Amino acid sequence: MDWHGKTVGFALTGSHCTFEEVMPQIQRFVDLGAKVIPIASNTLMTTDTRFGTSQEWQKQLKDITGNDIISTIVEAEPLGPSKLLDILVIAPCTGNTTSKLANALTESPVLMAAKAQMRNQRPLVIAISTNDGLGLNAANIAKLLVTKNIYFVPFGQDAPEVKANSLVSRMDLIEATCEAALQGKQLQPLLIERFNY
16 A cells, blocks of 8 residues: 555554564554654653663654654644544554543543544554453453444454463554555454464
């Protein structure tokens, strides 16, 4: 697909262990000609983990996209009226964010951006990464699966022997999912094997 002239919102939430998988996907959109607007949760903006520091991830986002990070609700709110984004990706999308989105809570820049995108009836693509996707969060995922204009990056159990409820999307399928979403289609198959071992 030719992404020239398209603006992609790319929002990251606190599943730090998947950031390394996600960054090349952001780069892919840039390489294909898209303008990418980075959006980050408070967790990414403030938390250092064994997977990297907040400053390192912020720098990488800015270097790849060439744009400042939207990191507050106030900064994200204009995305609705401006209709800036052709498509919005939340990757990784934690169980916490999934739960709040499914229950119409807007208390982060990522969720405000999602609300803006849904207001404009434009595609929202979710790449989940949650330890309780087959637990209590299964109900929230189910609500979003049947919500108009929401599409999922194909996902599966990443470590069923040790974390039976954990689900993670195939991050390398983000661009293909977005291409399908812009045509009003869900990339198939949706449920895949995704073992890390």
